[in-house]
Structure formats: structure tokens, C-alpha cells
């Protein structure tokens with residue numbers, strides 16, 4: 001193709017003068033994909049724009065870059081002694097994203113681009129317009145900037161997140177908790193009520209401002225703390241700082257109580273039920289000590305294992321005559337941290353189950369404000385295989401919570417091990433680096449619109465870059481997460 005023709009197809013248009021030329025389309029051209037040679041600086045993931053003679057400017061994204069040569073293996077072996085010049089071009093595969101028509105709808109060009117059309121690095125305003133990225137400061141959570149496009153801030157619609165749930169998935173150390181901290185900061189700033197299940201006690205640092213860095217300035221973030229807006233509760237006040245979190249024993253069934261013990265239910269269910277029924281006839285509230293006293297009066301040695309398990313539960317201090325009131329835990333516009341650090345797994349599950357159940361029931365009756373329930377390490381509380389007492393209620397919240405303004409945010413390092421019913425209900429999905437093939441498959445199956453290139457990119461993402469999709473984000477986007485306003489509590493431990 002001659003210079004003149006190329007000029008006609010691309011450079012002749014007035015507004016292309018300020019754009020940076022990065023390639024020329026060659027080879028077979030489709031309507032959804034094309035290849036171009038690469039001139040200058042173009043990387044995988046970059047956005048490009050090409051002028052289509054019928055539809056105007058169209059946006060595309062570089063899915064893959066290859067260096068193509070005429071050097072064969074045989075010639076490479078002989079290269080040392082032969083005189084052979086290698087010809088090479090760098091070629092990019094570009095996936096067509098589309099253009100906005102006069103009604104503002106995203107459209108695909110229905111005919112291919114002309115071969116020889118010039119490919120330009122896309123302008124920021126054009127990227128925003130075609131993708132449909134909106135500055136929704138008022139009702140949006142500012143999570144960061146479009147990856148490699150630091151001028152484009154990304155906001156997630158908070159209403160959509162609470163109504164339709166969120167999942168944050170990535171391998172360990174990829175930055176899930178850091179990002180969850182960013183989301184919680186945004187909830188606090190927007191007075192969104194939230195409860196976080198915190199198995200490592202890492203969200204208490206939301207009270208403390210982070211140290212200011214250059215990144216803060218670049219992302220327009222000011223360090224601050226949220227001291228007055230955070231309440232911490234814990235089932236074990238000897239282990240952790242916080243207000244005591246207790247449950248009412250008389251609201252538990254004998255079977256639920258037995259599930260917490262490492263005992264054969266068939267052998268102990270009847271005596272335990274009898275003891276609890278007896279107490280119920282005489283009083284409204286009772287303690288574990290009361291149950292033990294009734295069982296001891298039987299003077300039956302076979303009940304000894306049951307008694308020692310009850311003693312263990314009593315020492316845990318998780319049950320009381322009157323449990324902690326939910327409207328003390330949940331306060332409008334505030335964040336409640338449920339610190340489970342060091343608490344045994346069965347007790348953690350009990351806390352998640354009881355608390356989630358209470359939140360759901362009270363939300364249904366509008367007794368507490370609409371809120372977001374954030375569950376860290378969700379593979380423990382809602383596993384795909386095996387049992388956890390909390391799975392059922394989390395499933396119910398995932399499928400029915402939206403009707404009642406109870407949002408769920410699920411965080412896990414093992415997407416393949418989290419209950420699929422729950423994951424499939426999460427409309428806003430945030431994925432950081434994942435390398436495990438099973439987890440990648442689980443993500444590939446549950447995220448719409450992921451290209452081959454994006455799935456490969458997920459495996460190589462640097463810490464702090466996330467793939468965000470769903471909610472108000474019209475197509476999967478890579479986002480560089482903003483720095484934290486508050487201190488991150490989950491710093492990796494330095495051994496040396």
C-alpha cells in the first residue's frame with residue numbers, strides 16, 4: 001500500500017493531528033479483531049483508536065504483542081557461520097471495543113477496517129466516552145485509576161455494590177485486604193453502614209492515618225484516620241481489644257449447640273435437649289452453667305464428655321443470658337469490626353452464622369439501616385465442599401439480601417473453594433493476581449467478557465492492580481488501586 005493511500009485512511013482527518021501514531025493495520029481484518037505492526041511504544045493492554053470510514057473513531061485494546069521474524073530454527077542454528085539477515089516486525093493483536101453511536105449506545109463496526117488504516121494511541125477522553133467511565137464522586141467509591149492511564153479515576157457505584165454484592169478474589173499476598181481497606185474507607189467517607197468479619201484483626205488500623213507518600217499526591221488521596229466511626233467487637237476480650245460480643249444461649253437449639261462440639265450427636269442430643277427444655281419451662285434466659293447443673297444432677301458418668309465440652313464453651317465466654325444487641329453492633333454510617341483473631345474455627349463459624357442470621361432478620365424488618373456485610377477468608381465460612389454452619393445463611397443473603405438492602409462482600413484467596421451459589425450472585429467482581437489453574441478456571445467461568453489476553457494478564461498482575469468488572473463498570477477493566485488513607489493492618493511479616 002502506498003504512502004498516499006495510507007494517508008487517506010487515517011491521517012487525513014482533522015482531529016488525528018494531535019494523536020500519536022502507533023501502527024498500521026495489515027493482514028486479515030475482522031470486525032472484532034485486527035492486527036497491526038507496532039511503531040514505537042505500544043504495550044499489551046494499551047487502548048488504541050482507529051478511524052473507520054463509515055462509523056468514525058473506534059476504540060480497541062491491545063490483547064497480545066508478538067515479534068514476528070523469518071528466522072527458522074534451521075537458520076538460527078546456522079546463523080553463526082552463515083551470512084543471514086533477520087527480518088522482523090513487532091505485531092499487535094487488537095480487540096475491537098467499539099464506538100458510541102449518536103444515541104450514546106456502544107456499537108461494534110459492522111464492516112472491517114480498511115487494511116492500511118493508521119492505529120493511534122487512544123485519547124483519555126475518548127477511552128472514557130466509549131467504555132462509559134463516569135465520574136460518580138457522590139455515590140461512587142474511588143478505588144483507583146485505570147491501569148496505565150493515571151488520569152482516569154475509577155469509581156464503583158456504592159448502591160450497586162450493596163444491592164448486588166461484591167467478590168474480591170486473588171492469591172495470597174496479592175492485595176485483597178489492602179483493597180478491602182480502600183473500599184471500607186470509601187464506605188466510611190460516604191456514611192455507608194458496614195460490618196466486617198475480620199479473622200486476623202487487620203482492619204482495626206483503619207483508625208490510624210497512613211504515612212504520606214508521593215503516590216498519595218499522584219492519586220489525590222490524603223492520609224486520615226476514622227477513629228470516631230469504628231466500633232470493634234470480639235468474642236474473646238482476653239485475647240483481643242474490643243467490646244464483648246456474646247450470643248443469647250436460649251436462642252440456640254440443642255442441635256445447634258451440639259454442632260459446636262466435637263461429639264457424637266446421636267448419643268448426646270436427647271439428654272442435652274431434655275436439660276434445655278427443662279430450663280426453658282422455668283426461665284426465659286439461662287447460661288451454660290445452668291445447663292451443666294441440670295446434667296450433673298443426673299449423676300450419669302456417660303454424660304462426662306458432654307459436660308467437659310460445655311465447660312470449654314463456657315470458658316470461651318461466647319454465650320450469655322442476654323447476648324449483645326444487634327443495634328448496638330450495627331450503627332448507622334459506622335463500621336463495626338468483628339475481630340476474630342485467635343478465636344477457634346468452630347467458634348468463628350458460629351459467630352458468622354449467628355451474626356449474619358441476626359442481620360438478615362433485622363434488615364427484613366427494617367430494624368437496622370441498610371448495610372454491607374464484608375466476609376474475609378470466605379472459603380472458611382462458605383466452603384464449596386465440606387460443611388460450615390454459616391454457609392446456609394450466607395447463601396440466603398447472597399440470593400435474597402438485595403431485596404432487603406443487605407449487601408455481601410466476599411473475599412477469598414481460593415475462588416475455587418468458595419460456594420459457587422454465593423460467588424455467582426456477586427455482581428461486582430474484583431480480581432487481583434491469580435495463578436492457580438483451578439482458581440483461574442473458576443474465574444474464567446464466572447466473569448463475562450474476559451478475553452484470552454486478560455486471563456493471561458491476571459496471572460502476571462503486579463501487586464495492587466485489579467481486574468474490575470460488573471456493577472457500574474460496563475466491561476472488564478484493569479485498575480491500579482489507590483494508596484490507602486489509613487494504615488494497612490495486614491503487612492507481610494519480615495523474618496530477617
Ligand SMILES: Nc1ncnc2c1ncn2[C@@H]1O[C@H](COP(=O)(O)OP(=O)(O)OP(=O)(O)O)[C@@H](O)[C@H]1O
Nearest residue numbers: 171172173174175176177178413464481490491492
Ligand atoms: N495497592 C497496593 N499498594 C501498595 N502495596 C500493596 C497494595 N496492595 C497490597 N500491598 C502490599 O502487599 C502486601 C500483601 O497485601 P494484602 O495483605 O492485602 O494481601 P492479601 O491478598 O490480603 O493476602 P492474604 O490472602 O494472605 O490475606 C502487603 O504488605 C501490602 O502492604
Ligand SMILES: [Mg+2]
Nearest residue numbers: 176177178490
Ligand atoms: Mg488478606
